[in-house]
Amino acid sequence: MATSSFLGNKYWVLRHGKSIPNEMGLIVSSMENGTLEEYSLAPEGVNQAQLAGELFQKVDSNKGMSYGNKEVVEDLHERFFGPSLELSSHDMVCNAFKELKYSVIWALDEKNPFVKPEGGESVSDVVSRLTKALITIESAFQGCTILVVSHGDPLQILQTILHAAKEHDGPSCDLASRIEAVKVPSVLSQHRKYALLTGELRAVI
Numbered sequence: 321m322a323t324s325s326f327l328g329n330k331y332w333v334l335r336h337g338k339s340i341p342n343e344m345g346l347i348v349s350s351m352e353n354g355t356l357e358e359y360s361l362a363p364e365g366v367n368q369a370q371l372a373g374e375l376f377q378k379v380d381s382n383k384g385m386s387y388g389n390k391e392v393v394e395d396l397h398e399r400f401f402g403p404s405l406e407l408s409s410h411d412m413v414c415n416a417f418k419e420l421k422y423s424v425i426w427a428l429d430e431k432n433p434f435v436k437p438e439g440g441e442s443v444s445d446v447v448s449r450l451t452k453a454l455i456t457i458e459s460a461f462q463g464c465t466i467l468v469v470s471h472g473d474p475l476q477i478l479q480t481i482l483h484a485a486k487e488h489d490g491p492s493c494d495l496a497s498r499i500e501a502v503k504v505p506s507v508l509s510q511h512r513k514y515a516l517l518t519g520e521l522r523a524v525i
Contacts, residue, residue, distance in 0.1 A: 326485060326498055328462040331524045333475045334372050335516040337365025342518060347410045347421065349401045349440075368519025375521055376467060391460070395453035399473040401425060402440030426512055433508035443508045446477050451499050458495060472516060479514035480507060482525045 340362050341348040348359045361369065410422050425437050433443035457466055468478065484502035485495075493501070516522060 326495060327482075327525065328458050330465045331482065332376065332465065332467045332521065333479060333516065333524055334369075334376070334467055334469045334521045335472055335475055335518055336469060337361050337368035337372070338518040339365055345409050347401055347405050347408055349398045350406055351397055351400075353407065354398055365518060372519050372521045379523075391457075393453045393456055395449040395456070396468060396470045396474060398471040399446050399477075400441045402437045404438055405440070429511065430509045433505055433511075443477055443511060444503065446474055447481055447499065447503055447508065450474065450478050450481065451496055454499075455495060473511075475516055476511045476514040477508070479522075479524050480511040483514075486525055 338361070339348075339359060341359050342365070343362050346359075348354055353359055405421055405425075408421065428435055428437065429443050436442040436445065457468075468475065470478075481499050481502060484507045485498045488498055488502055490498075490501055
């Protein structure tokens with residue numbers, strides 16, 4: 321199986337199906353709230369997940385592969401947007417300019433991806449734990465097709481660093497060093513380019 325030179329596996333991403341908070345317009349980003357039954361997938365989201373799974377198994381490069389290996393990697397959890405935004409409506413305005421909450425966070429990311437929302441995680445923070453997740457996966461599997469299922473922000477940030485790391489033309493180095501080399505504002509600030517719809521499946525690298 322052909323793989324990128326700095327990775328031992330091929331990677332796909334899948335944003336979770338539409339959740340009850342998605343339908344309600346609520347921001348649910350903490351681990352504590354995210355595991356509660358009342359914030360699980362909505363019926364439409366369950367259907368999206370099933371369709372995505374069926375589509376993934378039809379991809380030509382995956383034919384004949386086993387889909388029995390499922391691992392929970394905690395470092396792939398949702399980006400925490402901070403206690404002041406938790407369980408609030410993402411459509412509510414948060415300043416005098418009547419900007420929506422997510423829009424303000426992403427504007428902050430674009431300006432400086434190393435700055436945290438109040439009490440929350442910066443893009444850089446998310447990259448640090450995604451790097452740990454990738455190292456864990458790469459240590460456990462080789463020559464496989466990996467489907468990473470997570471939330472919108474972590475997955476778009478993951479795509480950002482993988483594409484940048486692939487294009488990095490510095491000296492050959494380990495995965496962590498390669499990601500660290502591209503962990504710069506000009507790269508991380510562009511993560512919204514890789515946004516996914518709920519239930520969207522995408523090949524990455």
